[in-house]
Structure formats: structure tokens, C-alpha cells
Amino acid sequence: MKEADQHQVTQLLAHLGDSPDALDRLARLVYDDIHRLARHQRQGFKGGETLRTTALVHEAFLKVFRHEGTEINDRSHLMRVMAMAMRQIIVDHARRHLAEKRGGDAIHVELDEQSVGDERMDAERILDVENAIIRLGETDDALAELVAARFYGGLTTDDIASMQGVSRRTVQRQLKRANAWLRFELQGKSA
Secondary structure, three states, rough: OHHHHHHHHHHHHOOOOOOHHHHHHHHHHHHHHHHHHHHHHOOOOOHHOOEEEEEEEHHHHHHHHHOOOOOOOOOOHHHHHHHHHHHHHHHHHHHHHHHHHHOOOOOOOOOOOOOOOOOEEEEEHHHHHHHHHHHHHHHHHHHHHHHHHHHOOOOHHHHHHHHHOOOOOHHHHHHHHHHHHHHHHHHHOOO
């Protein structure tokens, strides 16, 4: 996204309550980015045909902007909030799906850029990963946010570095630590 567009996003976010058409203009400006994020999240999951990409985008917009007074600072903040909303929608969808059908395989999650989205996950695995991220957040909230950004948002190392204001190398070290922790945590679940 061009710098001028990013500035326009920030201005629209600041004036959401002031202008009745600000949300529509904002949605048009960021729709492609949000749709790409949703497509990435959806592609990695089995049974996703009942949760279509466009429906995920619309549900996330409703979830984020349902209440007046939602304060979002800039495009980066908007993308994080949308990713979290999609995460909640996907987890809720997985819970509903699991209530209908039980099952699942051994869990293996890698957070490197090549493997994100390569392995399709069923509802039980989504919930196992979600619970692991929550447990990680109890000890290291920043690392849990990084895992969620990678796993649910499909953000690259560079995207996360920019979002967190740290170097690419720092994110790589954090991902390595997160991979080790998740591997340990999830192997106990599959045993």
C-alpha cells in the first residue's frame, strides 16, 4: 500500500464517528489487504468451505466496527485487529464444527514462511493451536502475539518486524523460540 493510502487510512480511522461514509471509504481502501489476510487464514484449514473468504472478511468487519467508538490508530493497527477478529471467528467456527464432529491427527506446527498454510488443519487442531497460543500468552504475551500474527495472519517475518518495530533478525529469533515452545506444548497434546 502506498504511503499516501496509508495516510488516508489513518485519517479515515480518526474520523469514523464524524463522517457517515468514512467506514465505506475505509473498507474500499483496505478491502484487498483484508481479503488477502482472510484468504490466507482460510486456506490452511480443512472444512473451510463452510466459511468462505468473503464471509470471513464481512464478519470480521462487523465484529471490529459493530460498536461506535472503536479506536484504531493506523493501517498496521487495523490489520492486527482484523487478524484477531478473524482468529476469533475461525476458532468459534472450529468449536461449532467440533461440536458436530470429533476427530484429529497428530499436531505439528511450523511457523516458517514456507510452511505457513501448507498443512491444512481440521477443527480440533485449530483449537489445540489456539489453546497453546493462549497458554503461551500467559507466560509471554509478545511471543503469543507474534505466533498469532504468523499463524492466523500469515504475516511474513518482514511484516512482523515492521509491525513490532524490531529487526528481522529479532523476529527470526522469536519465531525459533516459539517453534520450539509450540512443538513441545503440542506434542504432549498428541501423545
